[in-house]
Every structure is written in structure tokens, then in C-alpha cells.
Amino acid sequence: MSMKTSTRLVDGVAIVDCSGRITLGEGSVILRDTVRELLSKGQKKILLNLGDVTYIDSSGIGELVSAFTTVRNQGGELKLLNLTKKVHDLLQITKLYTVFDVKDDEAAAVKAYK
Amino acid sequence: MAEVEGALFREHVAMTEQRVSYTLDSTLETVDSAEQAACRFATEAGFADDEVMQISMAVREAAVNAVLHGNAYDPGKKVKLEFETNSRDLVITICDQGKGLDLGKIPDPLAPENLLKTSGRGIFLIRSFMDEVQIRPSQTGTEIKLVKHVPGSSGTGKEASQ
Numbered sequence: 001m002s003m004k005t006s007t008r009l010v011d012g013v014a015i016v017d018c019s020g021r022i023t024l025g026e027g028s029v030i031l032r033d034t035v036r037e038l039l040s041k042g043q044k045k046i047l048l049n050l051g052d053v054t055y056i057d058s059s060g061i062g063e064l065v066s067a068f069t070t071v072r073n074q075g076g077e078l079k080l081l082n083l084t085k086k087v088h089d090l091l092q093i094t095k096l097y098t099v100f101d102v103k104d105d106e107a108a109a110v111k112a113y114k
Numbered sequence: 115m116a117e118v119e120g121a122l123f124r125e126h127v128a129m130t131e132q133r134v135s136y137t138l139d140s141t142l143e144t145v146d147s148a149e150q151a152a153c154r155f156a157t158e159a160g161f162a163d164d165e166v167m168q169i170s171m172a173v174r175e176a177a178v179n180a181v182l183h184g185n186a187y188d189p190g191k192k193v194k195l196e197f198e199t200n201s202r203d204l205v206i207t208i209c210d211q212g213k214g215l216d217l218g219k220i221p222d223p224l225a226p227e228n229l230l231k232t233s234g235r236g237i238f239l240i241r242s243f244m245d246e247v248q249i250r251p252s253q254t255g256t257e258i259k260l261v262k263h264v265p266g267s268s269g270t271g272k273e274a275s276q
Contacts, residue, residue, distance in 0.1 A: 024142065024178055025142045058175055058239055062232035069230055093242055094235055095224050 002055075003027035005034045013045040014038050014112045015081070017050050019052035022060030032059075035067040036076070044076025045113045049106070051082030061094060068100060077101070133195035140145050140185035140210075145244045146193050148177035152206060157199045159264055168243035169204065174235040176208045176258045184212030184255055189190075205240045210255040217249060 003020040016034055021027045031048075040044055043060065048067070056064075064080070071078040080103040091097040103109035120208040136151070152173035158168040177193065185191035191211040200204040221228050223235045241247050246261035 015144060023174075024145060055157075057178070058235040060179070060234070061235055065230055066232045086177065090239075094238070099229055 003030045005030060007034065007038070010106075011110050012051055013047050013054045013111075013113050014043045015047045015049055015069055016035065017052070019054075021055040022063060023055065023057045028059050028063040031067060035070065036062055039071065039074055039076070041075060042091035043072060043091070046064050046078045046114075047103075047106075048078065049081045050084065050087055053084060053087060056087055056090060059099050061090060061096065065096065066102070077113055079109055079112065081101055081106060125189050131198070131200045133196065133198045135194060135200045136194060140181045140193060141189050142181070144181055144193055145174055145177045147172040148193075148208070151195070154177050155206075156200060156204060156262070159199050161204070161265060164182065165262065165265075169206075169259070169260075172240045172243040172260055173206055173208070175240050176260065177204075178211070178259070179215070180256070183215070183260055184210030186212065191269050199264075201238035201262055204262045204264060206260040207257060208260075209252050209257045212255045215249060216257045220224065 003018065003022055003026060005016050005018050007016045009015070009031050016038075022031055035046060036106065038044075046067075048064070063083075068078050081103050083102060083104075088097070091102075093102065101112070103112065134155075136147075138147065149170045153170040156169040160168065171264075173195075177195070178194045179189065183259055185193065188211075194207075194209040196207040198207075217237075220237055221231075221234055223229070223231065223238045228234065237249070240258070240260065244260045245263050246259075248257075248259040250257055
């Protein structure tokens, strides 16, 4: 049930495959640490694959926003890939869907980085 | 006529009403437990999967408020969680022992200047997902009452366990 991430590099873009729950506590912390670690290594093109994320709460939404602004403030780009319907709906009602750059095709998402 | 309806309603409620309450510590485990209990009660009340998710998320967010913002993880303070089901509604009440919540100070999370804030969406999500939401000071802290109308609201298909 808890959150897991694994990162792979495709054409200079770090794709973080996330699974499980991004919620207050462990899930949010894991996401935060993963993004911070990538930034500390100079990796500023980050694609969060949320295809296997089963649940996200307001804390998880906050963590996605935090990751987005942190990466942007360091001159990088964070995009989202493969939203489930639940996550898609949550981003819609919180008006964040248009804030994030959301993709549903991995190859196209990778090409979209400058 | 009103008397007849009232009598029938009372009888029906007596047959199907269920009330369960829990007293929980101010911990993250409580947040997970509240969510899981909400999922169970909502499923038993006959809600569809989407609504079960909405109800359990609203309860989770209310529990987060109680544990974090209300009781501030204080081991001496408890969270009271109550589920009440009848033929019309699922009613969930969450009480904390905190200093109280000033609703006027909660910014609108949809305002452009707040969109990129990393917190402040809990109450908004609760209101989005439930049919009725009442937030008020209680004798000990803050009480949040959440109501979701049972689909069909005739109580059909549900049997009283006692």
C-alpha cells in the first residue's frame, strides 16, 4: 500500500515511476526525497509517472505542487505522466490540471523537454 | 399526516440505524484508520465505488485536520470519530480537542494566488465530496459533521443487523 518510486533515465529525462499512495506521511516524504535527490545530482528534467498511483490526498497534492515549484525554481521542468482517473479528477477540481504539464504518452513527454 | 409519516420514519430508523463511535489517538495511524472505517461504512451503506472513495477521502482529510491542526499530535488529546447510518444518510462526526478552527482564515485554494500553495485544500476537498458539511466549535475543540445521502434513500437492500 505504501508509496514506492524507481527512477530511470531516458534521453536525459529522469522518469520516476511512482506506485502506491501519495499521502500525508511516508508517501509524501518519499516523493519529496526522490525529487530533491535528482535535483542535487543536477537532474532537472523530471517526469513523474503516476500510472500506478492508487490514491492521493491533499497532502500528496501539496507535495506534487511543491515538487513542481521546486524544480521550476531551479530552472528545471517537472511534468506528469499517465494520470489515473482519480488523480486526474482531483487535479481538475483543485484547478491544478492546467498548472501541471500533463502527458499521457511517455515518448512524447520525453521529447517535450527543452 | 405528519404524525403518520413521523411514526413510520421512526420505526424504519429503529430498524436500520447504526451508530458506532471510536476514540482515537492523535497519530497518523488514526488518519489511516478513519479512512479505512469510512470506506467500510460507506460500502455497507450501499454507495458506489466513486462515492466510497469520496467519502473516505473526506473523512481522511477531516481526520488530518483533527490530528495535525486541531490536536497537533498531542498524545494527551484524542480524536472522536462517529459513524451513523440510517435509511437516508451516512453521517460522520469528527471531533478534536484543539484550539478551534477559524474558517474565515482559510484562504480559497482555487484563487489564482493560492493555486501553487502546498497546503490548504483539505476543507475544500471535504466540501467538494460531501452533500452537507458543518464545522463548528464543540465543548472540547472543533467538530466536523459530514453527511452523504444514501443512494435511493429508501433504505432498500439494506438489512438491519440487530
